[in-house]
Amino acid sequence: MPSAQLLLVGTSKGLIVFEKREAAWTIKDVHFVGMPVALIYEDERTQTWWAGIAHRHWGQKLHYSKDQGKSWQAVPTPKYPKDTFVYPNRAATLKKIWVMQHAGPDKPGGLWLGTEPGGLFYSDNHGQSFELVEALWNHPSRQDQNQWFGAGRDFPFIHSIVVDPRDSKHVYIAVSCAGVFETKDGGASWEPRNKGLIAAYLPNPAAEVGHDPHRMLLCPAEPDVIWQQNHCGIFRSTDAGLSWDNVTDSNGLADYGFALAVDEEDPKRAWVIPAISDEVRVAQDLALCVCVTEDGGLNWRALREGLPQNHSFDIVFRHSFCNTGRRLAFGSTTGNLFLSENNGHSWQCLSHNLPRIDSLIFTHS
Amino acid sequence: MQTIKCTGALRRFFPNLKDEAVKGSTVAEAIQQFESHYPGISDYLLDEQGALRKHVNIFVGGELIQDRVHLQDPLNESSEILIFQALSGG
Numbered sequence: 001m002p003s004a005q006l007l008l009v010g011t012s013k014g015l016i017v018f019e020k021r022e023a024a025w026t027i028k029d030v031h032f033v034g035m036p037v038a039l040i041y042e043d044e045r046t047q048t049w050w051a052g053i054a055h056r057h058w059g060q061k062l063h064y065s066k067d068q069g070k071s072w073q074a075v076p077t078p079k080y081p082k083d084t085f086v087y088p089n090r091a092a093t094l095k096k097i098w099v100m101q102h103a104g105p106d107k108p109g110g111l112w113l114g115t116e117p118g119g120l121f122y123s124d125n126h127g128q129s130f131e132l133v134e135a136l137w138n139h140p141s142r143q144d145q146n147q148w149f150g151a152g153r154d155f156p157f158i159h160s161i162v163v164d165p166r167d168s169k170h171v172y173i174a175v176s177c178a179g180v181f182e183t184k185d186g187g188a189s190w191e192p193r194n195k196g197l198i199a200a201y202l203p204n205p206a207a208e209v210g211h212d213p214h215r216m217l218l219c220p221a222e223p224d225v226i227w228q229q230n231h232c233g234i235f236r237s238t239d240a241g242l243s244w245d246n247v248t249d250s251n252g253l254a255d256y257g258f259a260l261a262v263d264e265e266d267p268k269r270a271w272v273i274p275a276i277s278d279e280v281r282v283a284q285d286l287a288l289c290v291c292v293t294e295d296g297g298l299n300w301r302a303l304r305e306g307l308p309q310n311h312s313f314d315i316v317f318r319h320s321f322c323n324t325g326r327r328l329a330f331g332s333t334t335g336n337l338f339l340s341e342n343n344g345h346s347w348q349c350l351s352h353n354l355p356r357i358d359s360l361i362f363t364h365s
Numbered sequence: 366m367q368t369i370k371c372t373g374a375l376r377r378f379f380p381n382l383k384d385e386a387v388k389g390s391t392v393a394e395a396i397q398q399f400e401s402h403y404p405g406i407s408d409y410l411l412d413e414q415g416a417l418r419k420h421v422n423i424f425v426g427g428e429l430i431q432d433r434v435h436l437q438d439p440l441n442e443s444s445e446i447l448i449f450q451a452l453s454g455g
Contacts (some may be wrong), residue, residue: 057374057420057450074405080415093412157367 003151008225010037010359028052040359041100047216052097078121078130086117101161114158133187148178160216179211193282204298215260215318225267254291254300259321268296273316288312306347319359331357367444379403393436420451
C-alpha cells in the first residue's frame with residue numbers, strides 16, 4: 001500500500017484536508033466550513049470519503065465523496081424505526097453518528113454504523129441505505145436488564161466497530177456504557193465479551209455488562225489481539241476477546257484516556273494519550289505526552305519530543321488519533337494537530353489554530 | 366391558504382428556498398406540504414419520529430407552537446408559519 005499523503009481532519013468547524021508536498025504538510029482544502037464534522041472515514045475498498053455532520057440545529061447528516069472531496073453527495077440519514085424505544089416511553093431518535101466501518105472483500109457493499117442512543121446500523125449497498133441491527137438493539141442486556149447507559153452523553157453510544165479481516169461476519173462493537181459485544185454470524189446474534197474488564201463505578205465491577213471501553217482496535221496482522229483504552233485503564237486480549245488482561249501502566253501514567261492506536265504489524269505495540277482521571281481530564285503536570293508499549297503492555301514509555309510540556313490543556317478524543325506505517329497523527333480539543341513520522345519518537349505541530357478536533361484519518365487514495 | 370417562511374440558514378442546503386403557500390389544518394400537515402416543495406427538508410426540521418428538533422422553533426401567528434411532538438397546533442385560513450433555528454453560541 002502506498003504511503004498516505006493526505007490527512008483528513010474533522011473539526012467542530014469543518015473538514016480540513018492536509019497534504020504532504022515535498023517534506024511539508026500543508027492545508028490543501030477545507031470542506032463544510034462552519035459545520036461540525038464529527039465523523040470522517042474512508043472506505044478504502046472504493047476510495048470513498050465519508051463525512052458525518054452533527055448539525056447543532058438540523059440533526060445528523062451523512063455525505064460521501066468519490067473524487068477526494070471535489071464533490072459531495074448526501075445519503076438518507078439512518079433512522080430508528082417507529083416504535084423503537086431507548087427506554088419505556090422514550091422514543092429512539094438518532095442523536096449522533098459516532099463511527100463507521102466497512103466490511104471486508106467478502107461483503108463488498110457492507111458498511112456498519114455505530115450511533116447514539118446505542119443503535120448499530122448496517123448497509124449492504126455501500127451506504128445508500130441503512131437498517132437497524134435488531135438483534136443487538138433487542139439484546140436482553142439493553143432491552144430487559146437496563147445495563148446500557150450513557151457516559152458523558154445522555155444515552156449509550158457505539159463508538160468502535162472492529163471487523164475480523166479474515167471473516168466479515170465476525171464483528172466486535174464497543175459501547176459506552178455497556179462494553180464489548182461480538183457476533184460471528186453477521187449480526188444475527190451477539191454475546192458480551194467483557195471478562196477481565198473492570199467497571200469501578202458499578203456495585204459489581206466485574207459485571208458482565210456495563211463497562212466503559214473508550215476505544216477498541218485490533219492488530220490487523222494478528223486479529224486475535226484486541227486492545228482497548230477503557231475508562232478504568234488499558235486492556236488487551238490475545239484470545240479474540242474471550243478474556244481481557246489489564247495492561248494499565250503500573251507507574252500510573254498510561255491509565256485514563258480516550259485515544260488509542262495499534263500497530264498494523266506488531267501485536268505488542270500500541271500507543272495511548274493519557275489524561276488524569278475522569279474528574280480532571282488534563283495531561284499529567286499539564287505536559288502532553290504519548291505513551292507507547294512495545295511488549296504487549298508490560299511496560300509503557302512516555303514520548304514527549306516536540307509536544308508541549310508546559311501549560312498544555314490538550315485532550316485527545318477517541319477518534320482523533322490515527323496511524324499508518326510509522327506515521328502517527330493526533331488532534332486535540334484545543335485545536336492543535338501533531339504528526340510523527342517515526343513511530344511517535346518525535347512530533348511536529350502542523351497547526352495550533354484549528355477548531356476542536358473530533359476525528360482524523362490518513363487516506364490511502 | 367397559509368404561508369410558510371423559513372430562516373435563511375436553510376438556504377445553504379436548499380438554495381431555492383422561498384416563502385411558500387400551503388394549505389393544512391395543522392402544523393404537521395403544513396410541513397408535509399412544504400416537504401413536497403423541498404424534498405428532504407422535513408429531515409432538517411423533524412426527527413425520524415416526527416417531533417420538532419430540539420433547536421428548531423416554529424411560530425404560528427407570532428406564537429411558539431405548543432405541540433412539539435406531534436405538531437397538532439391548529440392553523441386558521443391565513444396563518445403565517447415561521448420556522449427559525451434556536452439561537453446558539455460557539
